[in-house]
Structures are given as C-alpha cells and as structure tokens.
Amino acid sequence: MSEATTLNSYRTGPDERGHFGIFGGRYVAETLMPLILELDQAYETAKADPAFQGELKALHATYTGRPSPLYFAERLSAHLGGAKIYLKREELNHTGSHKINNCLGQILLARRMGKTRIIAETGAGQHGVASATVCARFGYPCEVYMGATDVERQKPNVFRMELLGAEVHPVTSGNGTLKDAMNEAMRDWVTNVETTYYMIGTAAGPHPYPAMVRDFQSVIGNETREQIMAVEGRLPDLVIAAVGGGSNAIGIFHPFLDDPDVRIVGVEAGGHGMQVYNGHAASLNGGKPGVLHGNRTYLLQDDDGQILEGHSISAGLDYPGIGPEHSWLSDTGRVSYVPATDQEALDAFQTLTKVEGIIPALESAHAVAEAIKRAPQMGKDEIIVVNLSGRGDKDVFTVGKILGVDL
Amino acid sequence: MSSLPVTRIDARLAKLRDEGRAALVTFVTAGDPDTETSLSILKALPGAGADIIEFGMPFSDPMAEGPPIQAADIRALAAGQTMVKTLEQVRAFRAGDNETPIVLMGYYNPIYIYGVERFVADAKAAGVDGLIVVDLPPEEDEELCLPAIRAGISFIRLATPTSDEKRLPVLLKNSSGFVYYVSVLGVTGVKSAAAGDVAAAVARIKAHTPLPVMVGFGVKTGEQAAAIAAHADGVVVGSALVNAVRDSLVDGKATAATVKAVADLVADLSAGVRRGRS
Ligand SMILES: Cc1ncc(COP(=O)(O)O)c(C=O)c1O
Numbered sequence: 071m072s073e074a075t076t077l078n079s080y081r082t083g084p085d086e087r088g089h090f091g092i093f094g095g096r097y098v099a100e101t102l103m104p105l106i107l108e109l110d111q112a113y114e115t116a117k118a119d120p121a122f123q124g125e126l127k128a129l130h131a132t133y134t135g136r137p138s139p140l141y142f143a144e145r146l147s148a149h150l151g152g153a154k155i156y157l158k159r160e161e162l163n164h165t166g167s168h169k170i171n172n173c174l175g176q177i178l179l180a181r182r183m184g185k186t187r188i189i190a191e192t193g194a195g196q197h198g199v200a201s202a203t204v205c206a207r208f209g210y211p212c213e214v215y216m217g218a219t220d221v222e223r224q225k226p227n228v229f230r231m232e233l234l235g236a237e238v239h240p241v242t243s244g245n246g247t248l249k250d251a252m253n254e255a256m257r258d259w260v261t262n263v264e265t266t267y268y269m270i271g272t273a274a275g276p277h278p279y280p281a282m283v284r285d286f287q288s289v290i291g292n293e294t295r296e297q298i299m300a301v302e303g304r305l306p307d308l309v310i311a312a313v314g315g316g317s318n319a320i321g322i323f324h325p326f327l328d329d330p331d332v333r334i335v336g337v338e339a340g341g342h343g344m345q346v347y348n349g350h351a352a353s354l355n356g357g358k359p360g361v362l363h364g365n366r367t368y369l370l371q372d373d374d375g376q377i378l379e380g381h382s383i384s385a386g387l388d389y390p391g392i393g394p395e396h397s398w399l400s401d402t403g404r405v406s407y408v409p410a411t412d413q414e415a416l417d418a419f420q421t422l423t424k425v426e427g428i429i430p431a432l433e434s435a436h437a438v439a440e441a442i443k444r445a446p447q448m449g450k451d452e453i454i455v456v457n458l459s460g461r462g463d464k465d466v467f468t469v470g471k472i473l474g475v476d477l
Numbered sequence: 478m479s480s481l482p483v484t485r486i487d488a489r490l491a492k493l494r495d496e497g498r499a500a501l502v503t504f505v506t507a508g509d510p511d512t513e514t515s516l517s518i519l520k521a522l523p524g525a526g527a528d529i530i531e532f533g534m535p536f537s538d539p540m541a542e543g544p545p546i547q548a549a550d551i552r553a554l555a556a557g558q559t560m561v562k563t564l565e566q567v568r569a570f571r572a573g574d575n576e577t578p579i580v581l582m583g584y585y586n587p588i589y590i591y592g593v594e595r596f597v598a599d600a601k602a603a604g605v606d607g608l609i610v611v612d613l614p615p616e617e618d619e620e621l622c623l624p625a626i627r628a629g630i631s632f633i634r635l636a637t638p639t640s641d642e643k644r645l646p647v648l649l650k651n652s653s654g655f656v657y658y659v660s661v662l663g664v665t666g667v668k669s670a671a672a673g674d675v676a677a678a679v680a681r682i683k684a685h686t687p688l689p690v691m692v693g694f695g696v697k698t699g700e701q702a703a704a705i706a707a708h709a710d711g712v713v714v715g716s717a718l719v720n721a722v723r724d725s726l727v728d729g730k731a732t733a734a735t736v737k738a739v740a741d742l743v744a745d746l747s748a749g750v751r752r753g754r755s
Pocket residue numbers: 167168193194195196197271272273312313314315316317318319385386387431433434459460461
C-alpha cells in the first residue's frame with residue numbers, strides 16, 4: 071500500500087503549496103510570508119523565461135566550467151575489483167563544489183527581484199564561498215552566517231570568503247554549527263526582509279527553496295545522463311551521493327528518479343555510529359518527522375521535539391535535518407539512505423586520494439565510502455556513478471589533525 | 478452571537494474596554510529559570526498588573542527571537558522543562574485564577590511531536606485560552622489553527638509591518654482573541670517602534686478586523702508602555718521581563734529576588750499602561 075505503487079512519476083513534486091507528500095511546506099514567521107510568496111512567483115516566472123535560463127547556461131559554460139567531466143575511476147574500480155566506478159567531477163567547478171550551481175541561479179533571481187543585499191548560511195564554508203563569489207561577480211554586499219565551531223574547522227574557507235569581500239559572522243548559539251548558522255540567517259532575514267535576499271545553500275527551507283535549489287542543481291544529473299549514455303550507451307545501475315541538506319544529492323538523483331533500473335542511494339553522516347545518541351547527523355536513519363527551518367522533514371530531535379545538534383566529521387553534513395524531497399523519496403522507498411561513519415569517510419578520503427589522485431571533500435568522501443562498500447559486491451559490467459560534490463582542500467587541516475599532523 | 482461561549486480572553490478584553498484602558502500582556506518563558514520559580518512568577522503576574530499572560534513554550538531553535546528570549550529558552554530547557562510540565566503549570570495556575578487569560582506561545586515542532594489532537598485537548602483541559610505559534614502562517618492552518626479553534630482555543634495571529642492590504646485579510650481569516658501587531662521588522666528584544674508608526678499600523682489593521690490589536694516588540698519601560706497604550710488595545714512586553722529574570726540570577730540559579738524582580742517591572746509597566754489613555 072506504499073505510495074510508490076500508485077505513482078506514475080517521482081518527478082512532479084512539489085504541489086503548489088510546496089508539499090512532497092506530507093513533507094515540505096512553508097513554516098515561517100508571518101513577517102517573511104509576503105516575501106516567500108513573491109519569491110515563489112518570481113522564480114516561476116524566471117524558470118519559464120528563456121533569457122534567464124540562457125544567461126545561467128552561458129555563465130555555467132564560461133564561469134563555472136560546465137559541463138563537469140564524468141570520469142571513469144579506473145584504478146579505484148580495479149582496486150575494489152567489482153563494478154565500474156564513475157565520478158561526476160563537481161569538485162572541478164569554480165569554487166570547488168556543486169554549491170556554485172545553486173548560487174549562480176539564485177543571484178540572477180535576486181537581481182531580477184531588485185534585492186540589494188545577500189545573506190547566506192554555511193557549514194563547510196563551500197556555500198559561503200560560492201555565495202561570496204557570485205556576490206563579487208555581480209557586485210552585491212554579502213554577509214555569511216557560520217557556526218563558530220565551523221569557523222574553526224574550515225578556516226581556509228573563512229579567509230576565502232573574506233578575500234571575496236564577504237563579511238563572515240561567527241555564530242555561537244547552540245553548538246555553533248550549520249543549524250545555528252541557519253537560525254541566525256533567518257533572524258537577519260526577518261529583520262532586513264525588504265532589501266535582503268536569503269541565498270539558502272541546500273534543498274531545504276520553506277517552499278520554493280527545496281524545489282528551486284533542486285532545479286538549479288539538476289544540471290548535475292542531466293549532464294550525467296548524457297555523459298554516461300555517450301560513454302557506456304546505457305544508464306548506470308547505481309547512483310550515489312552524500313546527503314547533508316541534500317542539494318548535491320537531489321541534483322544528481324532527480325533526473326534518474328523515473329528510471330526504475332537505476333538504484334539510488336543517499337549517504338548520511340553516520341558520525342561516531344548510529345548507536346551513539348546525538349553522535350551522528352543521519353536524519354533519515356536516526357530521526358523522525360518534525361518542523362524546522364520552514365519545512366516538515368525528518369529531524370534529529372528528542373522526545374519533546376527539541377532539536378538535537380548531531381555530529382559529523384564533515385561540517386557540511388553536520389545538520390539535524392534534510393531537504394523535504396529526500397524525506398518523501400525515503401518514505402516512498404524510491405531512494406535508500408544509508409549512513410557512513412566518520413571513520414569510513416576518512417578511510418575513503420585517503421583511498422581516493424592515493425588511488426586516483428583526487429582529494430575529495432569530507433562530505434563527498436561519505437559517498438565514496440558507500441561505493442567502496444558496494445562495488446566489490448557488484449559485477450564488473452555494472453556501473454556506479456558517485457557524485458564527487460566537492461574537493462578536499464578545505465579539509466586538510468581537519469584531516470591532518472586526526473592523523474596527528476600539525477599543519 | 479450571544480450563543481457563543483464567552484472566552485476568558487473576550488471577557489477580560491470587554492472588561493478593560495469598559496474601564497477605558499489598554500491591556501498589559503506579559504510574556505515569560507515557561508520553566509525559566511526553573512519549574513518551581515517559573516510557577517511562582519506565573520502566579521505573581523496578575524497581582525502585579527498583568528491582564529493577559531503569554532506563556533512561552535521553550536524551543537531549542539527559536540528563529541524569531543532575539544538574544545533575551547533565546548537565553549530564556551536555553552535556561553528553561555537546561556532546567557528540564559517539557560511540554561508536559563508547561564501544561565501542568567497552567568493547570569496549577571488555573572486552580573487559583575479562573576479569569577486571567579493564558580496564551581501559549583512558541584514554535585510548532587514541540588506541539589507536533591506532542592501530537593496535535595492530544596495537545597489541543599490537554600491545553601484546553603489545563604485552562605489554556607489561546608495559542609500563538611510563530612512558524613504557522615495561515616497557509617498551514619490545517620496543522621493546528623483549525624483543530625485549536627474546534628477545541629475552543631483562540632488562534633492569535635501576528636501581524637507585521639510587511640502585512641499589506643492584500644495580506645491582512647489572509648492572516649486575519651481564522652484569527653480570534655486578538656491580533657498581535659509585531660511593530661518592527663526583526664527578532665524580539667532588539668528594536669522598538671515609534672509611537673506614531675504604531676498608531677498608523679493599528680488603524681490599518683483595525684480597518685480589517687473588529688478584534689483588539691495588541692502591540693509588542695521592544696517595549697521595556699512603563700513610559701514606553703504608556704506611549705503605545707495611547708494608540709493600541711494593549712501592550713505586549715516579553716524580552717524586558719525575561720531579562721529581569723536573568724538579572725536576578727546568581728550562578729544561573731533563582732534567588733529570593735527573582736519573582737519580585739519580574740513583579741516590580743510588571744507593576745511599573747502596568748502603571749504605564751493605565752496612564753496611557755489619561
Ligand atoms: C562538498 C560538499 N558536499 C556536500 C555538502 C552537503 O550539502 P548538500 O547535501 O546540500 O549537498 C556540502 C555542504 O557544505 C559540501 O560542501
């Protein structure tokens with residue numbers, strides 16, 4: 071009786087009120103509602119405007135460096151002795167991750183809406199860097215909220231944002247991670263709603279953000295389809311991506327959702343292990359539905375509905391929620407979501423670096439870890455695509471510290 | 478109309494209307510700084526001059542609150558406050574006061590997790606009169622607003638400076654009790670509005686509704702309360718009261734001065750509200 075059996079397509083959501091099944095919606099303070107409705111309108115109009123899409127496409131070609139390559143990881147595949155592993159090289163994008171796909175789309179929208187100031191939240195700093203980058207490119211002031219813990223563990227990105235002219239506000243409330251940064255960004259937004267565009271960095275938040283961010287990130291999956299058809303003449307058997315808020319994952323998943331032969335796996339941050347209370351950031355595997363940051367979705371929370379902080383080695387996955395479309399895809403069974411621990415991610419980080427000469431972001435290393443588990447169980451003629459959402463330069467201090475190397 | 482049961486909120490506001498004065502609406506956080514002291518504060522509010530009580534349900538992520546109420550929520554949660562305890566406190570208050578309206582204020586998730594039907598039933602039984610849930614706009618009315626109204630609990634909406642002529646009818650549609658006008662853009666406890674702006678905004682809202690309009694955000698003193706009371710049906714004070722709690726603590730713990738600190742400030746605000754229209 072699962073909903074999945076009655077669906078013709080997994081790609082038609084959300085409904086006009088932003089719901090994916092019971093998930094999504096618009097749970098925000100009244101102050102923001104008129105703007106959220108305006109944003110919804112503005113995005114719908116922009117989406118249908120060939121000039122908007124054309125400008126975005128042209129920028130991607132010459133500024134982002136799209137299409138990003140689909141790379142056959144020959145040595146990793148041989149090393150694991152099973153399926154052929156392809157890496158979708160989002161880490162080669164300008165600014166070093168998939169985050170730029172979304173930021174370019176949103177800055178064009180902010181300009182259309184006549185906003186004069188941009189704010190953003192960031193965890194790993196990749197979205198902050200991408201936001202600061204597009205603001206520099208389009209001449210907008212940019213203020214980024216970042217948890218104080220993350221400011222500490224992602225120092226190189228903090229300096230990059232500052233070089234790009236952004237102001238970084240360390241947030242000390244809570245644990246000083248992504249959730250707290252998002253709270254603080256929302257407080258800024260409520261205060262400055264008339265001038266300010268809130269550039270949310272993941273496929274979460276109130277409608278229309280989850281759908282809009284997904285649309286901007288779907289360039290990843292659309293390219294992957296074409297690229298794998300060109301080299302293999304068929305679709306992959308398995309697509310894997312790491313899931314924080316879920317933007318890189320929904321971006322590569324969405325174009326494959328209606329291909330029943332493509333298995334899809336999202337990898338959550340398993341942290342210290344699923345058995346450790348509040349020791350992971352796996353909202354789907356260890357949380358339950360609730361309402362936070364504008365949407366209903368799976369959340370890490372206690373029995374009284376208070377939100378937990380969670381934990382992950384990677385700042386970009388250290389978030390107690392997940393985009394609402396993933397909650398729906400999980401409940402319908404179309405996508406399976408599994409955890410990878412800090413240690414598994416760290417091992418995958420080192421393996422990919424040594425075997426392929428590619429240093430992945432710790433976030434992306436969670437997806438690589440899942441491929442490392444699965445490839446040996448699969449046949450040599452089977453195909454896995456892993457979304458390599460970002461590069462690991464920002465993580466060398468964190469990894470160095472764990473490996474006992476003082477940089 | 479006469480067949481509708483008169484709620485405590487309606488009865489209290491009718492009484493104040495007869496007296497020709499504005500209401501003082503006081504906000505404190507349930508469980509701040511601890512369950513026992515919080516109940517003593519709650520019980521002391523009417524005697525000190527509070528006409529309506531907003532009782533905050535603490536939440537880990539109060540996205541529309543500034544530092545004072547964020548800190549109050551953290552104190553309450555650290556002291557072990559839960560939804561069950563908050564409702565128990567309301568029940569204990571009701572045993573001694575069957576007239577002062579209590580409005581629970583907070584965010585949706587703790588209610589959602591408690592269970593909506595269970596929550597409205599238990600809140601009603603405990604003696605709760607109204608709800609203000611910051612992150613439930615009218616677009617999500619099926620969640621809690623309509624079940625609350627069915628259970629006989631008023632659903633009080635926030636109107637803001639962004640509530641234009643198009644938006645006001647939407648947000649007033651399922652509102653009852655009173656309208657809470659958030660007089661500035663922003664979070665609680667930071668900025669305050671100019672009295673002139675408040676007068677214009679109240680008039681604008683009143684063109685759309687017969688409900689009384691209470692005005693809040695940034696009111697800290699009896700003097701400010703008097704200025705707002707001249708233009709509104711009531712004045713809401715929150716951050717200043719939770720700051721009074723904070724300032725009375727020693728090593729984070731309640732002292733003999735805690736309840737009195739809140740009551741003294743309420744008395745000053747109440748005097749201001751009473752002066753407002755004279
Ligand atoms: C490289 C990289 N991958 C993944 C993520 C997680 O975000 P999302 O789940 O939205 O892709 C981040 C977030 O900072 C990131 O920097």
